Amino acid sequence: MSTTTLESRSSRKNEHKIGRRGFLATAGGFTLTFLMPEVTRLSEAEGATPGQVNAWLTIGADESITLTVGSSEMGQGSFSGLAQILAEDLMVDYARIRGVQGGPTMSNPAPVGTAINTVGSSVTRTNFWKMRDAGAIARETLVQAAMNQIGDPVRGNYTVNNGVITHTPDGVTRTYGQVAPDAAALTPPSTASLVPDDQFKLIGKTVPRLDIPSKVNGGAKYGLDVRMDGMYYAVIKHSPSFGGTLAFTPAKPSGMLAVVPTRVIAGTNRGSEATGNVNAVAVVGSNTWDTWQAAKSLRVTWNLPASASSLNNAQFQADAQALLTSAAPYVAGGANPAGTLYTVESIGSVNDAIAGSAKSIDVTYSLPYVAHACMEVLNCTVNYVAGVSCEIWAPTQSSKAVLQLAMTLTGLPSTAINVHTMYLGGGLGRKAEVDFVSEAIQVAMAVNKPVKLMWPREEDFTRDQYRPMALIHARAGLDNSGNVTGWSYRNVSPSILGQRGAPLGAKGDSQGIEGAQSLPYNFGTRLTEWVSHPSPIPVGFWRSVGASVNTFGVESMMDELAAAAGADPYTFRRALLTDPRWIAVLDAAATLGNWNTPPPSGRARGIAIGTAFNSIVAEVVEISQVTTTSLKVNRVSCAIDCYVSVNPGSIQAQLQGGIVHGMNAALYGKQNFVNGAAQAKNFNQSRMIRLQEMPQIDISIIPNPAAASRTTNIGGVGELGVPTFAPALANAYFKLTGTRVRTLPFFPAATMGGL
Amino acid sequence: MSTLQLNVNGQNYTVNVSNPDMPLLWVLRDLIGLTGTKYGCGIEVCAACTVLIDGQPEHSCVFDASSAVGKKVMTIEGLSPDSSHPAQKAWVANQVPQCGYCQSGMLMSVAGAMKAGHHGNEILSEVKNLCVCGTYQRIRQAVQYL
Numbered sequence: 073m074s075t076t077t078l079e080s081r082s083s084r085k086n087e088h089k090i091g092r093r094g095f096l097a098t099a100g101g102f103t104l105t106f107l108m109p110e111v112t113r114l115s116e117a118e119g120a121t122p123g124q125v126n127a128w129l130t131i132g133a134d135e136s137i138t139l140t141v142g143s144s145e146m147g148q149g150s151f152s153g154l155a156q157i158l159a160e161d162l163m164v165d166y167a168r169i170r171g172v173q174g175g176p177t178m179s180n181p182a183p184v185g186t187a188i189n190t191v192g193s194s195v196t197r198t199n200f201w202k203m204r205d206a207g208a209i210a211r212e213t214l215v216q217a218a219m220n221q222i223g224d225p226v227r228g229n230y231t232v233n234n235g236v237i238t239h240t241p242d243g244v245t246r247t248y249g250q251v252a253p254d255a256a257a258l259t260p261p262s263t264a265s266l267v268p269d270d271q272f273k274l275i276g277k278t279v280p281r282l283d284i285p286s287k288v289n290g291g292a293k294y295g296l297d298v299r300m301d302g303m304y305y306a307v308i309k310h311s312p313s314f315g316g317t318l319a320f321t322p323a324k325p326s327g328m329l330a331v332v333p334t335r336v337i338a339g340t341n342r343g344s345e346a347t348g349n350v351n352a353v354a355v356v357g358s359n360t361w362d363t364w365q366a367a368k369s370l371r372v373t374w375n376l377p378a379s380a381s382s383l384n385n386a387q388f389q390a391d392a393q394a395l396l397t398s399a400a401p402y403v404a405g406g407a408n409p410a411g412t413l414y415t416v417e418s419i420g421s422v423n424d425a426i427a428g429s430a431k432s433i434d435v436t437y438s439l440p441y442v443a444h445a446c447m448e449v450l451n452c453t454v455n456y457v458a459g460v461s462c463e464i465w466a467p468t469q470s471s472k473a474v475l476q477l478a479m480t481l482t483g484l485p486s487t488a489i490n491v492h493t494m495y496l497g498g499g500l501g502r503k504a505e506v507d508f509v510s511e512a513i514q515v516a517m518a519v520n521k522p523v524k525l526m527w528p529r530e531e532d533f534t535r536d537q538y539r540p541m542a543l544i545h546a547r548a549g550l551d552n553s554g555n556v557t558g559w560s561y562r563n564v565s566p567s568i569l570g571q572r573g574a575p576l577g578a579k580g581d582s583q584g585i586e587g588a589q590s591l592p593y594n595f596g597t598r599l600t601e602w603v604s605h606p607s608p609i610p611v612g613f614w615r616s617v618g619a620s621v622n623t624f625g626v627e628s629m630m631d632e633l634a635a636a637a638g639a640d641p642y643t644f645r646r647a648l649l650t651d652p653r654w655i656a657v658l659d660a661a662a663t664l665g666n667w668n669t670p671p672p673s674g675r676a677r678g679i680a681i682g683t684a685f686n687s688i689v690a691e692v693v694e695i696s697q698v699t700t701t702s703l704k705v706n707r708v709s710c711a712i713d714c715y716v717s718v719n720p721g722s723i724q725a726q727l728q729g730g731i732v733h734g735m736n737a738a739l740y741g742k743q744n745f746v747n748g749a750a751q752a753k754n755f756n757q758s759r760m761i762r763l764q765e766m767p768q769i770d771i772s773i774i775p776n777p778a779a780a781s782r783t784t785n786i787g788g789v790g791e792l793g794v795p796t797f798a799p800a801l802a803n804a805y806f807k808l809t810g811t812r813v814r815t816l817p818f819f820p821a822a823t824m825g826g827l
Numbered sequence: 828m829s830t831l832q833l834n835v836n837g838q839n840y841t842v843n844v845s846n847p848d849m850p851l852l853w854v855l856r857d858l859i860g861l862t863g864t865k866y867g868c869g870i871e872v873c874a875a876c877t878v879l880i881d882g883q884p885e886h887s888c889v890f891d892a893s894s895a896v897g898k899k900v901m902t903i904e905g906l907s908p909d910s911s912h913p914a915q916k917a918w919v920a921n922q923v924p925q926c927g928y929c930q931s932g933m934l935m936s937v938a939g940a941m942k943a944g945h946h947g948n949e950i951l952s953e954v955k956n957l958c959v960c961g962t963y964q965r966i967r968q969a970v971q972y973l
Contacts, residue, residue: 147926147960280922287927288915290863290903294928297862305857327845360866361853362845447867447875447928447959497865497928498959529868721922725965729925732961755872755957762955766963826871827886827955 100133101249102256104210108141108199126174129158129206131214135235135249137164142174143195144469145283146496146503147729148790149722150195152281154203156719157196160274161207161267164235164248171282175491176475190469190499193685193788196718200786208264216258217251269779276776278721283495295467295494298453298524304329305360306515306525307367308508310352310535311374313748314383314609315344317351319373325366329356332518337481337510339473342537342571343608344383344748345507354515354525364528376748379608383748388607389438392543392564396436399564399603402578410570410606413562414580416589420597422547425558429549431636436545437625438815440742441538443750444614445758448497449532452512455522461488462513467496469504477506481513500733501613505537533758534750537612538743540566540584541605544625548595554637556648559595561588561629563622564603566611580604583613587622587682587795593630593648609745615733616791619684620798624738624816627680627799631806641803642667642679653774657681657688657711660772665692665709672696675706678803680796687714687787691731693800694767698809701819705735705767705801713774714787723789724771730793731769736760738798740822759824831896835859836905847893851885852876854892855902863903863931867957874956877932877939878902884939903931906938914938917969925960932956937970947971 108127128140139158145151155169211232218237219225222244231238235248269275286292311317324331332354338347345351353372357363399413426432453465462482468474471493478489496503512525527535542565549557567581579585580602589600614620634644642662649655658681662668671677674696681690689712697704708731717723740759744751752758777784802813829847833840835855842858855861855878867875869888876888879901906912910919914937917923924930933956940950950970958966 147924149925280919283927284919284922284924285910287924287930288918288934289906289910290861290931292927293862294865296866297856299860299862359849359853359857361849361857445959447865447873447926447957449866496926498926500959529866529870725922725925725962728964729961732963733959735961736959754870755868756870760957760959761961761963762957763951763963763966764955766961766967769964824872827874 101131101252103128103130104206104260106202106206108202127206128174129210131210131248131252131255133249133252135247136170137162137168137235137248138170138172140172140174142176142471142493144190144471144493144496144499145173146190146469146499148195148726149281149283149719150190150790152279152283153196153718153722154199155282156274156279157200157203158207160272161204162211163232163267166274166279168235173493175493176472193790193792197686197714197786197788200716200718201782204266205263208266209260212264213255213258213260214248214251217255218246220254221246221251269776276717276720278719281722292495294448294497295453295465296448296451296497296526298465298494300453300455300522303453303522303524304356304358304519305363306332306354306356306512306523307360307364308334308352308354308511308525308527308531309367309370309372310531312534313374313376313380315377315380315748316374317349318353319375322353322370322372325355325370327357327362328366329358330519331355331370332515334511334514337477340477340505340507340510342610342612345610352511354511356515356519356523360526380748383609383745385744388541388605389543391607392541392605395564395603395605396543396545396562402580404578408576410604412604414576414578414602415599416579416585416602417598417600420558422558422560422597422599425597426547426549426560429557430552431550432548433629433632433636434547435629435632435814436543437628438544439542439621439624440744440816441541441609442614442737442741443533443536443538443743443752443758444500444502445533445755446496446498446500446502449529450502450508450527451525452509453522453524454512454516456482456513456516456520458520461490463490463492464509464513465492465494466509467494467503468506468509469496469499469501470506473506474509477510478513481510482517500615501617502536504613529755530753533743533753536743537610539614539620540568540611541607542621546625546629548629548633550633550637554639554644554647556593556595556633558597560599561625562601562603563588563625564605565621566605566607566609568611568613568617570604571611576604583618585618585622587619587684588626591626592651592654593645594650595648615730616684616794619682619795620734620737623680623682623795624798624802627682627796628802628814631678631799631803632812635806645679645681653713654681654688656774657690657713660711660774661690661692661709664711664770664772665694665707667692676804676808678800678805678807680799680803682795684792684795685788686785687712687789687792689792689796691796691800693797693804695801695804695808698805701822703805703818708767708769708797709772710769710793711772711774712789712792714789714792715784716776716780716786717773720773723773726789727771727793728769730791731797732761732766734794734797735801738801738816739818742817742820756824756826759822829893831892833892833895833900834898835861835900836902842892844892848891850888851878851890851892851895851900852887855887861902861904865928865931867929872957873929874936875929875932877935877956879935879939879942882939882942884936903935906934912938913973914941914969917972921965921969923962923965923969925962929956929958933958933966937973941973946973
């Protein structure tokens, strides 16, 4: 079992002077610095400034091996995955690598340094080759130092095993620690040979995660666990309705330190929550409970905009329904306000093809707003010393955005700000936002004392930046042989990117239509459209984002077509696919789910396939015991092609978790609004499955290629269990009951009882 | 202001609370400094706050601190000195935690069931803790050994 631990390390401790070519000397060892390309949801990979650094590999004279990177750990095990990849080419035992949580660094030439935003299932897939190269370059530099000491410059006369360099002609050895001080003075090679794929000892093997030992004894420190001397506790209280603003600051309750109004800071909230709106007050006191009670009983007057009464589900649905037929097309250079129709793909004349088809289908699918509901509520701790320094502890997926925000709010230089990324008790995309951080900084600046700000669960549910609702109109035609003659797909949904001010081009919001674009099915003609819905309810990135919405629409529709064609849902899809990787994934899921063997009596199966973040996933869902208020999911069989599998055990865990996430949303997930106020306020009104309801989940990972290529995109895993679950479930439900579920969730009235 | 004497993980603590009905959860976390016990819902639905009181699993988010006076409170920090409780070992062996936030309460619920003499499937039927990460399949595997 691994004995390594993940430690917190602040940003300022990461400030080293950068030596030539990314190496720098440290006392008694050497450090390799490098840049891990950053992924954001607004741009796939951010450009790097020469000399920028956000990762550190240090080999100590004491034989320690320390990897410091800024990616956030929220249960996905990506930090462990990076260490595993590094260890392969560094040729050391994985358990020797000590993981250190890096913060955003300001040590770079660029005005704002880079940290790793932990979004888009990206950490492993975008850094696989970075880690391999870093391990290999460090190894060869250390070997060069050993060759210099031993005096034989022939590389072929040396072998490396677990950090021990052996001069094979005479058996003389040097450890990495022994040569590290000398290596620090060398110029490293720009490239180094990698371990051949067929000699992997770690990549593709299940190894234990670094963070798990601390998560069984209460030792792991999440954001909400931060404590410091003299710390005060703040509890937030937002306007109960979106768009509401504070009428006047209430008097400070007895026993409390302060009541602090907080305003929306640019870039931290969306839609109805306009920049500058004072949409919350924070009560500050000496412990969580007393402060929370004071916040609950605090009488606050909110000014509601006239539009608040229109912020309700009926209006959202009516607007969406109208936009299915009446949206104004995008105009290049035009204003293109909410309600604009964007043509994403248009191949051939779909309307003619469908009109001339032997059979046609015309249906709509509806999905609700869904909250993230991470187990750990939003929170942030700030120690602000006026005009001097600002130290921040946050469970954040976006430590760089935290740093930028702190610079903006405090006016302090980056060097006076420290950001500590704490363990996240779930992220799910919600903790990529920094609204809660901005409130904590504002409160700390107002009271000039260390403050931990907490959102009670009710605030977490009701002031989310939700998965967008969607209304999807799908039309398609079939000929008498079961070929799809035309496919038309229009999704009306609020724009995640638009609410963030990202200019939408001619193809609209790429996040909104992902999962419905470039479908690999052989359709005769196709038209893919996306329409921006005007609802100002804040929306955000929710595990698998657009794919979680569109895969439901696409794969439900594919099932309806199969039924109309009188075809088996699996073979119908297979006949329309040409990409061998998609076919292999579909086949693997069907095999794992015993598709061609009848299920036990009273059960039925559904199938779905889809893609997100370069991975292809298919699921077979087997269900039974359908009532008007419940059903039983017996089995889920899931196949994935993520191109390269680093840690199969972690992939299995992530897919199991993603499937549960998809199940909670498909069966029960929804957030409704009445006059701008979110209605589900806690888990009792937003049911999720418990242990006794867990289906058997089996996972099939398509084997790695014989030799991985740098030019092939590696796929993500963390979000991939989600998208295909809902359609596979609905397809199984149709098979079992003959009823097609086109509106999610299945059981909107479900509640979860107390214990 | 009231003064309460609490025994937590075998150690005696004297805490001053504004009101004796402050839930044990916040006394543990804010006043004593044992942060392994987690806040999840505050309404006894998720069970992330589970601790043992005289060996019985209780939801500390709604358990008045004053009601714990004279009883033995055990939190995740006191389950074993070295992560050697059989449930902790099973959790590591089966690589159960993902984000890990719910697992303190999960383990205390399992430990409570074990203290009651229950095993395997009996434990599975009793543990109702919510895990948003969906670690349930590995929990099921881990509990088989207990």
